[in-house]
Amino acid sequence: MKFTSKTLDPVTTLTQCAIVPVFEGGKLSSSARAINSASGGSLKALLKREDISGKHGESVLLPLIDSVKAERVLLVGCGPKGKMSEAQFNTLLGKITHLIKGKKLEKITVFFDELSVAGKDRNWQAQRVATTLALSSYHFDQFKSKRTRHKSLKQVTYASSSQAYNRGLNQALTTGLAIAKGMGVARDLGNMPGNACTPNYLASEARKLARKHPALSSRILSEKQMQDLGMGSFLSVTAGTVEPARMIVMQYQGAAKSQRPHILVGKGITFDSGGISLKPGAGMDEMKFDMCGAASVFGVLNTVLALKLPINLVCIVAAAENMPSGQATKPGDIVTSMSGQTIEVLNTDAEGRLVLCDALTYAEQFKPQSVIDIATLTGACVVALGNHAHGLYSNDDKLAGELLDCGQAVNDKAWHMPLWPEYDKQLKSNFADMANIGGRNAGSVTAACFLARFTKKYAWAHLDIAGTAWNSGGNKGATGRPVALLSEYLIRQSGKGRRGGKKTSR
Numbered sequence: 001m002k003f004t005s006k007t008l009d010p011v012t013t014l015t016q017c018a019i020v021p022v023f024e025g026g027k028l029s030s031s032a033r034a035i036n037s038a039s040g041g042s043l044k045a046l047l048k049r050e051d052i053s054g055k056h057g058e059s060v061l062l063p064l065i066d067s068v069k070a071e072r073v074l075l076v077g078c079g080p081k082g083k084m085s086e087a088q089f090n091t092l093l094g095k096i097t098h099l100i101k102g103k104k105l106e107k108i109t110v111f112f113d114e115l116s117v118a119g120k121d122r123n124w125q126a127q128r129v130a131t132t133l134a135l136s137s138y139h140f141d142q143f144k145s146k147r148t149r150h151k152s153l154k155q156v157t158y159a160s161s162s163q164a165y166n167r168g169l170n171q172a173l174t175t176g177l178a179i180a181k182g183m184g185v186a187r188d189l190g191n192m193p194g195n196a197c198t199p200n201y202l203a204s205e206a207r208k209l210a211r212k213h214p215a216l217s218s219r220i221l222s223e224k225q226m227q228d229l230g231m232g233s234f235l236s237v238t239a240g241t242v243e244p245a246r247m248i249v250m251q252y253q254g255a256a257k258s259q260r261p262h263i264l265v266g267k268g269i270t271f272d273s274g275g276i277s278l279k280p281g282a283g284m285d286e287m288k289f290d291m292c293g294a295a296s297v298f299g300v301l302n303t304v305l306a307l308k309l310p311i312n313l314v315c316i317v318a319a320a321e322n323m324p325s326g327q328a329t330k331p332g333d334i335v336t337s338m339s340g341q342t343i344e345v346l347n348t349d350a351e352g353r354l355v356l357c358d359a360l361t362y363a364e365q366f367k368p369q370s371v372i373d374i375a376t377l378t379g380a381c382v383v384a385l386g387n388h389a390h391g392l393y394s395n396d397d398k399l400a401g402e403l404l405d406c407g408q409a410v411n412d413k414a415w416h417m418p419l420w421p422e423y424d425k426q427l428k429s430n431f432a433d434m435a436n437i438g439g440r441n442a443g444s445v446t447a448a449c450f451l452a453r454f455t456k457k458y459a460w461a462h463l464d465i466a467g468t469a470w471n472s473g474g475n476k477g478a479t480g481r482p483v484a485l486l487s488e489y490l491i492r493q494s495g496k497g498r499r500g501g502k503k504t505s506r
Helices: 030-038 042-048 086-103 122-135 163-191 199-212 223-228 232-240 284-307 352-366 379-385 397-409 421-427 443-452 483-493
Strands: 002-007 017-023 059-063 072-077 107-110 155-160 216-221 246-253 262-272 312-322 333-336 342-345 370-375 390-394 414-416 460-464
Touching (some): 017 086, 042 059, 072 086, 122 163, 199 216, 199 262, 246 284, 262 352, 262 483, 284 483, 312 352, 397 460, 421 443
Parallel strands (some): 002 155, 017 072, 262 370
Antiparallel strands (some): 216 246
């Protein structure tokens, strides 16, 4: 898909569909006024007939307007002029994508540069348009015997009111598209079945990516190498499966070697049966999504590569299956982590933290600026926050604040949760340094407290995405979250981002 910003006349622009705003009270945008004038007042006539009033979310699709080159004109109601909220803008984009898909349009022109969203600038608006419209073309049918030929958007032109804005708008469109591509990668990996997307498959994807990009290198640790490093916690999870586990390390160098890297760590349980602590059968198919943390790491890396960010980044994926067998780890077993700390495994279905803790210890050697792990870690987080916000935990308030702000900026929100000593005490074990669960109460918090014990040497944040990584039901599928949040964070850390996308003068 191609996105470009150009200074265009809405009357003479050749396009399959021109998307034009109108406002409450019969007020026309400048693009709507130009079309109205060229067509002898046709838009004003629509307003008088009340076919559209300009209220937020209304729309009218007009084919073949006299003296206008566009094949169709889609009028969209934007409410009172200058008073649109961020949430209303996102809702408006959702409605537009639905209408476009219904008409199977391939080339459109968006006349949105004159819209005003509270607290945001025109570049933020363009980036959101690019991400939303690019994702509207996503589909996953790789495993169907008859793949449908989809007719989807190929070209979007973002009309600018001045040539002076085009450079910034084009950069914003490029960023929005790169984020959408990263989310698509994460969705693809998440949607794959567990018999195809194995730890070895993820390792092969890492090698493939490294061959394609000179700035990227990959290293795959085998179970023998992990054993030599003392990763007894990680290996306890994979003991019951015939699929070998893999620790995948991808290093991107976009800045000087002297610059300390940022690190992303992804939980990559490619299928989670629960192990000996077997999950209920209903809905167990969705446990192929238990590697969505790893999928989001691959997605963010693809975004970083597309934008060639001047930053150093290490991506670590802890990939394994969790299956029951005669060799599987049993409840009550005690294992030793890479850090030397011992863990009593009271529940083998609390396996994500067991692979992550060794990955987090492994991350120490890179002397990172920040470490963020991403995991579909606990059902308790779904109970606490539903499917709207990621659970965010951190040992560094500055890092947590930056991530919260990034989530708000790209509509990929997180919520700051506590890491208090009172919760940490729930991990007490009579037989080991700690237990891998802290009881029924505050399950998401105690899981984060467990991980925090392995992150004393750097600034760390944990995103529990159990409620946000995929949708269930008729719309079942991976969401690609939190690729947008993490991409925004790394863009800002590279110095190329806009701090919060604050509104500038028009």
